[in-house]
Amino acid sequence: MSKTHSDPQVSFLCDQNLGRLARWLRIMGFDTEYMRTWDEDAIERARTSGRIFLTRRRDFASDRQSIVLKSDFLKDQLSYLDNHLKLSEKLHPHSRCSICNAPLKYVKAQDVKNLIPEYVSTTRGTFARCPHCLRIYWKGTHTVKMVETMNRIFKTRVGS
Ligand SMILES: [Zn+2]
Numbered sequence: 001m002s003k004t005h006s007d008p009q010v011s012f013l014c015d016q017n018l019g020r021l022a023r024w025l026r027i028m029g030f031d032t033e034y035m036r037t038w039d040e041d042a043i044e045r046a047r048t049s050g051r052i053f054l055t056r057r058r059d060f061a062s063d064r065q066s067i068v069l070k071s072d073f074l075k076d077q078l079s080y081l082d083n084h085l086k087l088s089e090k091l092h093p094h095s096r097c098s099i100c101n102a103p104l105k106y107v108k109a110q111d112v113k114n115l116i117p118e119y120v121s122t123t124r125g126t127f128a129r130c131p132h133c134l135r136i137y138w139k140g141t142h143t144v145k146m147v148e149t150m151n152r153i154f155k156t157r158v159g160s
Contacts, residue, residue, distance in 0.1 A: 010085055013046035015055040018069065021077050026101055027146060029092030033101060054081075078153045088154035093147060094137060097130035104128035104137060112136050 011031035014022040015038070022034040033051065035042045046053050046065075053066040060066040067084065069077045082088050096103055107129050113121050116136055128137040137143075 010087075010090060011049075011051045013042060013051045013053050015053070015057065017056045018054055018077070020074050021054065021069075023098045024074060024078065026096045026098045027093065028087070028150065029095040030087070030090075031096070031101065052085075075153055082154055088150075091150070093150070094128065094139070094143060097133060097135060097137075099135060100130060100132045102130050102132040105131055 009031075011033075012022075012025055013033045013035065014025070016034075016036055019034060022032045025032040031051075033042070033046070043053055045051075051065075053060065053063070054069060055066055056069055056072075058068055061068045067081070069080060071077055071080065078087070094104070105128065107127050109121050109125060109127060112127050112129065116127070116138070120138060120140070124138045124140070126138075129135070130137075
């Protein structure tokens, strides 16, 4: 199997212990659902829709559609997933809402002018809005820091 084109649409379900990881996977652009409590139905839905189930529970170690994360640390979890799934080759940073997982829609400054600080609306050209929770995203110092963090984790260059 080709390592770059085998599964460009990789998607996840994170268990209740992996909330931080779920947020980061979304920031990196991966379709990631999160279950706040243990939910057999959600796991079953993930199975039928081809999502990879990420869990801390070792009894899933022999399940082919699950990945058991042994570390509690976000950085180790992401490195582990990168080793197994080549995440760093499939990043689409800032394309998805980190809170509710919906794909972001790009909007012009004038469309969100009243919803963001004035200095932001005058210095940035494009904004992304979550169609679900209506949160507005723009590139700024916080996104630069996120990309730096991703670079450190994956030790590869990530486009901003
Ligand atoms: Zn949202």
